[in-house]
Amino acid sequence: MTAETDVRERVLDAADSLFYSRGFSAVGMDEVRDAAGVSLRRLYSAFPSKESIVLAMLERRHEQWTTELRAVVDSRDDPRARILAVYDYLSAWFADESFRGCGFINAFGELGGVSPAVTSLIRAHKQSFQDEMARLADEAGAPPPLAPQLAILAEGAQTTAAIAGDPLAAGHARAAAEILVDAALA
Amino acid sequence: MTAETDVRERVLDAADSLFYSRGFSAVGMDEVRDAAGVSLRRLYSAFPSKESIVLAMLERRHEQWTTELRAVVDSRDDPRARILAVYDYLSAWFADESFRGCGFINAFGELGGVSPAVTSLIRAHKQSFQDEMARLADEAGAPPPLAPQLAILAEGAQTTAAIAGDPLAAGHARAAAEILVDAALA
DNA sequence: CCGACGTGAGAACGCTCGTTCTCGCTTCCC
DNA sequence: GGGAAGCGAGAACGAGCGTTCTCACGTCGG
Numbered sequence: 001m002t003a004e005t006d007v008r009e010r011v012l013d014a015a016d017s018l019f020y021s022r023g024f025s026a027v028g029m030d031e032v033r034d035a036a037g038v039s040l041r042r043l044y045s046a047f048p049s050k051e052s053i054v055l056a057m058l059e060r061r062h063e064q065w066t067t068e069l070r071a072v073v074d075s076r077d078d079p080r081a082r083i084l085a086v087y088d089y090l091s092a093w094f095a096d097e098s099f100r101g102c103g104f105i106n107a108f109g110e111l112g113g114v115s116p117a118v119t120s121l122i123r124a125h126k127q128s129f130q131d132e133m134a135r136l137a138d139e140a141g142a143p144p145p146l147a148p149q150l151a152i153l154a155e156g157a158q159t160t161a162a163i164a165g166d167p168l169a170a171g172h173a174r175a176a177a178e179i180l181v182d183a184a185l186a
Numbered sequence: 187m188t189a190e191t192d193v194r195e196r197v198l199d200a201a202d203s204l205f206y207s208r209g210f211s212a213v214g215m216d217e218v219r220d221a222a223g224v225s226l227r228r229l230y231s232a233f234p235s236k237e238s239i240v241l242a243m244l245e246r247r248h249e250q251w252t253t254e255l256r257a258v259v260d261s262r263d264d265p266r267a268r269i270l271a272v273y274d275y276l277s278a279w280f281a282d283e284s285f286r287g288c289g290f291i292n293a294f295g296e297l298g299g300v301s302p303a304v305t306s307l308i309r310a311h312k313q314s315f316q317d318e319m320a321r322l323a324d325e326a327g328a329p330p331p332l333a334p335q336l337a338i339l340a341e342g343a344q345t346t347a348a349i350a351g352d353p354l355a356a357g358h359a360r361a362a363a364e365i366l367v368d369a370a371l372a
Numbered sequence: 373c374c375g376a377c378g379t380g381a382g383a384a385c386g387c388t389c390g391t392t393c394t395c396g397c398t399t400c401c402c
Numbered sequence: 403g404g405g406a407a408g409c410g411a412g413a414a415c416g417a418g419c420g421t422t423c424t425c426a427c428g429t430c431g432g
Contacts, residue, residue: 021299022299023295023296023298029420041378044421050419101294101298105295105349108295108348109293110295112348113212123350145358153362155341155346159291163294172335173338179369215391216389227410230392236390
């Protein structure tokens with residue numbers, strides 16, 4: 001069973017990296033096989049189809065993102081600092097040289113119009129982020145409108161950083177968040 | 187010559203609608219031909235390749251977007267109202283039933299990793315929007331950091347409205363923009 | 373030592389794609 | 403009226419896709 005999960009991990013690692021950097025339809029299964037170092041036979045015994053790999057990869061990405069974000073947030077105690085920590089997490093992420101935007105937003109552009117399964121997974125991921133923001137805003141005692149505003153800032157920072165290639169977007173979003181938080185708590 | 191431009195327009199109309207709603211690789215040239223009501227022969231005499239259609243379509247979309255946005259902004263006189271008009275424009279756009287996010291952000295996800303020409307066109311479009319925001323913020327006498335913050339709000343509203351399917355994102359972004367503008371002008 | 377099984381490498385399959393070519397028909401100019 | 407050019411419809415082509423199959427080989431229980 002370990003061998004089986006190992007194959008799945010290797011395939012998901014390779015698929016995540018390739019699909020994230022080049023998109024889904026631009027990457028063939030042969031390339032995934034080569035990058036994973038796995039035979040096509042084993043690959044298709046671990047996953048029934050390419051789409052199932054995409055779905056599994058997005059699920060794993062969602063869990064990684066959620067875990068990492070929570071870790072950064074939980075390193076702070078002050079409710080205001082916990083909110084702002086979200087943008088610090090974004091800042092560190094944007095600095096990664098292989099950063100090419102939010103994988104879920106990218107997937108939505110390519111597959112959102114044709115794959116309902118992928119669409120609902122993307123939606124769930126973004127909803128979970130909004131819930132997280134609502135929790136943090138609530139902890140700080142802020143009124144309800146703050147949370148969606150903070151989430152919108154985070155989303156905008158991601159696409160701006162990706163397309164303009166400007167990691168400073170996280171700083172701008174953080175500065176705006178500070179103003180909004182302070183205004184909401186006043 | 188009119189016939190030639192007519193063919194181009196018909197093809198671009200069809201391609202824009204199809205590519206925007208389903209993505210690029212999910213739509214074949216046969217489908218574009220059917221929707222455009224043009225023979226494949228004429229289609230390929232007007233455009234050398236599928237990618238050239240994508241590029242022409244994005245350029246046209248950029249001009250439409252810029253023109254429409256300027257019209258809404260120019261319907262206001264007060265500098266503060268001109269800034270907020272941007273989010274009113276977004277609000278009206280999100281209400282369109284065929285809205286599926288920003289076509290440029292979507293294109294970036296699918297083609298940004300493989301087509302440099304498409305990437306630089308997308309970048310130019312987003313840069314032009316940031317420039318527009320900088321002009322509006324400058325008109326209002328706001329300090330420099332405001333403009334990127336307003337732009338990030340607009341980008342975030344677009345992806346949030348698209349993925350969550352929530353048109354209210356424009357309202358949240360507008361409310362946040364009001365707070366940021368007032369804080370910057372205080 | 374042997375046969376059954378599981379595996380890796382990659383050929384093969386069926387399909388779809390972007391693009392080009394064929395062919396019969398229309399059109400229009402002289 | 404005749405021939406050359408342009409056109410639409412769709413077949414054809416070559417490539418690439420996701421997926422499956424073949425086959426030779428290694429492994430291992432008996």
